[in-house]
Amino acid sequence: MASKEYTDRELMVSAAAAEIDDGDTAFVGMRLPLIAFQVAVSTHAPDALAVxxxxxxxxxxADGxxxxxxDLPNLNNAVSTTGxxxxxxxxQRGDIDVGFLGGAEIDRYGNLNTTLVEAGNREIRLPGSGGACDIACMANRTVLLMAHEPRRFVxxxxxxxxxxxxxxGTGRDDxxxxxxxxxxxxxxxxxxGFDNTGELYVRTLHPGVELDAIADDFPWDLQTAADLGGTVGQTPVPTDEELSLIRTFDPDGFWTGE
Amino acid sequence: MTVSMTDAIGRIAPGSSIAMGLALEHAIPFAAGHELIRQGIDDLTLIGPISDLLFDQLVGAGVVSSIRAAWVGNVSAGTGYRFREAAESGSINVENHSNFSIGLALQAAAMGVPYLPTRSLLGSDIFAENDRFLEQEDPFSGDRLALVPAIEPDWAIVHVQRASPAGDAHLWGNTGITEPAVGAADNVIVVAEEVVDESVIKRDPSRVVIARDQVDLVVECPYGAHPSPVAGHYNRDNAYYLEYHGATRTQEDYDAWAETWIHGVDDRTAYRELIDESALSITQETIAPEVRYGQ
Known part of the structure; x- marks a missing residue:
């Protein structure tokens, strides 16, 4: 079988871009979302705005x-550079449609940790929230991105x-x-995705990934779309256009390489 | 009011609290931070939103006691090893914030009110672990709110494109929480790429982000924000951030790094000999349309 023609992170950028709807105002932070917004606004979401x-x-x-x-290419020809x-x-007003977040650790209900993790009997200090806590609290919806590593699922x-x-299991009601x-x-x-109780479930598998292989990565009984009356689909692979855009925005693969 | 960097930083007493890096990754006053290290002004409390490397460098130099910030590290590479080690060992005290909460704390001080309410923080451990944050029901709507108490830094150090000798400053590009911090601080140092005649500033008053009544000292320091970018002047030196990450994993390695980049140079003029400015220059110039005032 030929090796696949995209990296894991290119697929993640494509999948993240798909979470931005046309007309959305998206709150974009560090790393992969920087690329994902640029892909989305160049393809299916020309009227999206990034803050x-x-x-x-x-x-x-950005032209660079x-x-x-x-970085100056992100300031150059911006709509606005403000505070x-x-x-x-x-x-806080509720005007941000979608916000992007990363995390070192995620739990069954989508709570994210980027501050302090346990490794064996020691604690490792991470950089902290930045704007992540604010986005998590107040965006209309959030999209979380992280490398698939069992230690991250707690x-x-x-x-x-x-x-x-x-x-x-009460979601955001109270x-x-x-x-x-x-x-x-x-x-x-x-x-x-997250079901009505706020619990994580498998929505799609990336090409070549088996459900059984990832279920063991989670320390709880992982549910899937099938458990909720749907089907587990396959994540669309990045299109040629998306790959071309990703490699234009990240020409050396700094964020999206192997 | 225009003084040398050495003179300006020399007025900061050990034990002071200093807000810096307020425009996030943009226009970070690295030259001022390095001068703090050279002068050994210690026991500092650093205040900021995210800190892209500068706080890590100050922690590595041993001049920091406390940090009140939302994020400390290296935006290109993630971890700041000097911060991480100090936080894990307990040699510095860290008050965790979100970007909004530190902005609101400074805005409250700038407005002269004891706190500001927010819909952020609630449900997080940032809120739960800190007795200074309080939850209160809004007396009008009954909504749950977090109260963020004011923070008044002793000093704010801000890097700008240009300022008059009186302290009126033009800053463009994104500003992060520069305005709230300047309003909140007891003393403000403006570090400018260039000090210009007052008439230059007055011809475009809408671009003034900091006015003279808020400013104590003005320092002219071209390239004073390197390796961070300054709109219209120079790009971010991405390679520097990656090299620093690799070169400061241990304290010994950091000390060697600092010997070259901080202690090995007397001032920013000497520092500039270490970097390839041509690689960072603006290659695609954008010139704004003329702005007209008049009467």
Whole structure:
């Protein structure tokens, strides 16, 4: 069998881009979402807008590779370069349709940890929230991206940096965070949704991935779309156009390479 | 009011709290941070939203006691090893924030009110672990809100494109929480790529982000934000961030790194000899349309 023609992270970018609907205002943070927004606005979502907590607002891809939201290609020809409170105020009002989050650890109900993880008997300090807690609390929906590694999937997050759904199965009904909560998780092996109780379920498997192989990665009995009356599909592979765009926006594969 | 970097930083007392890196990855006052390290001004409390490397460098130099911030690391590479080691060993105290909560804390101080309410934080351990955050029911709607108490830094250090000797400053590109921090701080140092005649600033007053009444000291320091980018002046030195990541995994390695990049140079002029500025220059110039005022 020929080796596949895209990397795991290129597939993740494609899947993340698909989570941006045309006309959405998307809150974009660090890493892969920087590329995913540029793909979305170049393909199916030409009227999407990106906001960044640094104060940048864009309606188009950057004309050059960006490590960060503040790299000059991301400021150049922006719609607006303003301050953080302007951006966070939009978020707090409920005007942000979708926000992107990463995490070192995720639990069954989409609670994310980017602050402090346990490894054996020691704690490892991570950089922290940035704007992630704010996005998790207040965006209308959030899309979570992380590498598919068993250590990242935990029954209960050691530290909740960015709240997902309540652990008692009541979703966001009585949750103090006003936003809609996570709508999707994209890993390097599958995409997941969250059911009415806020619990994670397998939505699609990436090509070549078997359900049995990933179920063991989770320390709980992982549910799937089939358990909820649907079917587990296959994640669409990146189109030639998407791959071409990803490799234009990230020409050396810094974010999306192997 | 225009002084040398050495003079400006020398006025900061050990034990001070300093807000820096307020425009996030943009226009970070690295030159000022390195001068703090050279002068050994220690026991500092650092305040910021995310810190893209500068806080890690100050922690590595041993001049930091506390950090109140939303994120500390290296945006290109993730981990800041000096911060991580210090936080894990307990040699620094860390107050975890979100970007919005640190912005609101500074905005509250800038507005002269004791706190600001937010719909963020609730349900997170950032809120749960910190007694300074309180939950309160909105007396009007009954909604649950988190109250974020004001933070008043002793100092804010801000990097801008240009400023007058009086301290009026033009800053463009994204500003992060620059305005709230300047409003909140007791003392403000403006570091400018260039100090210009007051008439240059007054011809475009809408671009003034910081006004003279808020400013104590002005320092002219071209390239003073390297390796971070400054709109219209130079790009982010991405290679520097990756090299730093690889070169500072241990304290010994950091010390060797700092010997070259901080202690090995007397000032920013000498520092500039270490970098290839031509690789960072603006290659695609965007010039804004003329802005007209008048009477």
């Amino acid at each position: 960044y907590e640094s104060g940048v607002i864009r309606d188009s891809p 590779f960006i490590h960060t939201m503040c 953080m409170l302007d951006i966070m105020s939009r978020l 029954e209960s997050a050691h530290y909740v940096t960015s709240p997902g759904y309540a652990r008692d 949750h103090p965070a006003p936003g809609g909560g996570p709508s999707a998780l994209v890993t390097s092996k599958a995409t997941f």
